[in-house]
Amino acid sequence: MQVRAMHFQRNAARALADAPLQDILRRFGTGLAEKRAKARLAYGIDAFEGLRDAAAAIRRRVVGNLDSWLERFEAEATRRGTVVLWAESSEDVCAHVLEICRRHGVKKAIKSKSMLSEEAGLNEALEAAGVQPVETDLGEYIIQMAKEPPSHIIAPAIHKSKEDVAALFAEQHRRPRLEDIGQLTREARLMLREHFLSADLGISGANFLVAETGSVALVTNEGNGRMVTTLPRVHVAITGIEKVVPTLEDLSTLNRVLPRSATGQEISNYFSILTGPKAPQDADGPEHMYVILVDAGRTGLLGGEMESMLSCIRCGACMNHCPVYRTVGGHAYGWVYPGPMGSVLTPAYVGLENALDLPQAATLCGACEAVCPVRIPLPELLRGLREKQTERGLRPWTERAGLGLWAWAARRPAAYALLSKIGVRLLRTMGGTRGRIGRLPLGAGWTLMRDMPAPEGRTFRELYAARPQGTRLS
Amino acid sequence: MRSTDNAAPVDTTDDTPALSVRGRVALMVTCLVDLMRPGIGFAAIRLLESAGYEVVVPAAQTCCGQPGWNSGDRPAARALAQKLITEFEAYEHVVVPSGSCAGMIRMHYRDVFADDSAWLARAAALAGRTHELTDFLVNVARLARVPGSFQGSITYHDSCAGLRELGVKTQPRALLATMPGVELKEMPDCEECCGFGGTFSVKFGEISGALAEAKCASIASTGANAVVLGDLGCMLSIEGRLRRRGDETTQVLHIAQVLAGGG
Known part of the structure; x- marks a missing residue:
């Protein structure tokens, strides 16, 4: 997928000026966050926090020994008839899938939601090779139709209103416009049914890989995942190498925390564990099953400061709780992954220099870390990326000069006292009789939507030095 | 404070100077209070004194280093953290009228010195003795009555660092609950x-x-006379937006100003 993360500032401004989008974002609001809070309460707060600890420990154990668990997964999956392929890059992902299409004479591929496929730009590659990709997750179906990227990792079309979808369906399905959400969904279901029955290949992601059984686990709500992975002759699961977990027991722990963190559900409507292709005695299932294990930047995080990011289970809780995400939406982030996890992953996978704003585009409010089911210290990771930017000279000279001056003065109390004494008087004067500054030089961003309350004119240190000696203040 | 009254809770109705003190507290004023709202520093001193503490204000203090730390300038953050530790480590308690600066010292200094065991030990020792103001008043000083008075309705904004890094949530509300008005x-x-x-x-x-x-829309929806909070950054942001949106009446106050009164 094309990287537009360099344009965060501009994308965000556009999102803020987009009244219909703002309306949608307002309605999205804290809905999923509230659902998570209810699910946590229902589970028991202490128990849920314990579950987070357990989930975090499982993920850390895997990431700390990733090669061994992957080899175990490969051996077990292979033993059960799954073909395991390794992809070092997004290009490799596309090459593998196209080769599978050639081998099996595939003309149409139906897809269950896969963020890895978004990373790789797989749909474009399939189209170019004459294979028709059809997204079957309702959200993905909508945005494929609208030719837009997803704006949320679990709710890809969250930026679309009911009216947007009604217009899109009427135009693309060439049917009378429907207004009711139930009717719109039924129409999509009807359209998709044809594709389910005529596709030669099913492409899915994987929420988890189970090392001890060589299984692919899928967490879905619409049932399309089942259709995609059982109806066509061939099933390909595309997943990042970090998604492996050791045992079914571990999977069970993670599956308690994932839906609750994502949508507040105790369990998703569908939860599938897919182990190998159809056996002779099976009634249904694919004749061929492939798993493509994708690196695409992930091993670069191993052993480094960003390693904990590989624990991520893609629940979306961080973005659901992020005030910045909820204000500008997912497209502003400019690549596959938005919100706090995206602000870490995008620079990590596409290069720090290609996503300069993202590590800065956070108030470091800590809401993401407070809800992350696997306790990834997202604010710390963002700070770490800011440090890398500074070290590599990727911050503007004005910012570096400002910080340099501040750091110089703050280490020299006499200079600091003098400069602050002058500074507060200047700002006091600028504040005028109303005591507020409408346009701040060197800080125009602040005064776009706010005044700057003016200082009172004398610093604490001046007043404290001038206080009557030897008396208590109270 | 009466010398016999050495068990908490502390009676603050007596205005005579303390004959004996419960201990010495160093006040980390914070750069924003120093520059923008010095009255909050004096309010913090009044509160700590009313709780029976001797308050020392180390004169050479400037900043905790957070601007550098959050901007990715580790050397600058480190230099200022060393300066602050040196200035404050002699005191039994360090109190900060800001969740954000207290959070920097309590939670982040250990990351600043992750690769330096000598400084890490000093940072950790100081972190354990550093408190956000309301947390100190409630959980260390066990202050039962506050000197200030306020008549009207208040809505409280939980500042992020205080809330999520230090668990400051019930402390300011408990203190406000002692004020009948x-x-x-x-x-x-x-x-x-x-x-x-x-x-x-x-x-x-x-x-x-x-x-x-x-945030201002949430504040306005309560119809409260004042929004009260514990961090200067939020205070300037909220006050600046309230005035820009035409609200000239809602007061924006630091919790110390309300609790101490008279400032």
Whole structure:
């Protein structure tokens, strides 16, 4: 997928000026966050926090020994008839899938939601090779139709209103416009049914890989995942190498925390564990099953400061709780992954220099870390990326000069006292009789939507030095 | 404070100077209080003195280093952290009228010195003795009565660092509850960020402003006379947005000002 993360500032401004989008974002609001809070309460707060600890420990154990668990997964999956392929890059992902299409004479591929496929730009590659990709997750179906990227990792079309979808369906399905959400969904279901029955290949992601059984686990709500992975002759699961977990027991722990963190559900409507292709005695299932294990930047995080990011289970809780995400939406982030996890992953996978704003585009409010089911210290990771930017000279000279001056003065109390004494008087004067500054030089961003309350004119240190000696203040 | 009254809770009705003190507290004023709202520093001193502590204000203090730390300038953050540790480590308690600066010292200094065991030990020792003001008043000083008085309704904004790094949530409310004239009207989403975020507020003025606007709408929905909070950054952001949106009446007060009164 094309990287537009360099344009965060501009994308965000556009999102803020987009009244219909703002309306949608307002309605999205804290809905999923509230659902998570209810699910946590229902589970028991202490128990849920314990579950987070357990989930975090499982993920850390895997990431700390990733090669061994992957080899175990490969051996077990292979033993059960799954073909395991390794992809070092997004290009490799596309090459593998196209080769599978050639081998099996595939003309149409139906897809269950896969963020890895978004990373790789797989749909474009399939189209170019004459294979028709059809997204079957309702959200993905909508945005494929609208030719837009997803704006949320679990709710890809969250930026679309009911009216947007009604217009899109009427135009693309060439049917009378429907207004009711139930009717719109039924129409999509009807359209998709044809594709389910005529596709030669099913492409899915994987929420988890189970090392001890060589299984692919899928967490879905619409049932399309089942259709995609059982109806066509061939099933390909595309997943990042970090998604492996050791045992079914571990999977069970993670599956308690994932839906609750994502949508507040105790369990998703569908939860599938897919182990190998159809056996002779099976009634249904694919004749061929492939798993493509994708690196695409992930091993670069191993052993480094960003390693904990590989624990991520893609629940979306961080973005659901992020005030910045909820204000500008997912497209502003400019690549596959938005919100706090995206602000870490995008620079990590596409290069720090290609996503300069993202590590800065956070108030470091800590809401993401407070809800992350696997306790990834997202604010710390963002700070770490800011440090890398500074070290590599990727911050503007004005910012570096400002910080340099501040750091110089703050280490020299006499200079600091003098400069602050002058500074507060200047700002006091600028504040005028109303005591507020409408346009701040060197800080125009602040005064776009706010005044700057003016200082009172004398610093604490001046007043404290001038206080009557030897008396208590109270 | 009466010398016989050495068991908590502390009686603060007596205005005579303390004959004996419960201990010495060093006040970390914070750079924003120093520059923008010195009255909050004096309010903090009044509160600590009314709780029976001798308050020392180390004269050479400047900044905790957080601007450098959050901007990715580790050397600058480190230099200022060393300066602060040197200035404050002799004191039994360090109290800070800011969740953000207290959080820097308590939670982040250990990351600043992750690769330096000698400084890490000093940082950890100081972190354990450093408190956000209301947390100190409630959990260390066990202050039962506050000197200030306030007549009217208040809505409380939970600043992010205080709330999520230090667990400051019930402390300011408990202190406000001791004030008979105060009616607390909680706003919706009181734990939601106000959009300040340090340099974020300048770099991403539009997003920051939109978040401040959402916060101000929540504040306005309560109809409270004052919004009270514990951090200067949020205070400037919220006050700046309230005035820009035409609200000239809602007071924006630091918790220390309300509790100490007379400032």
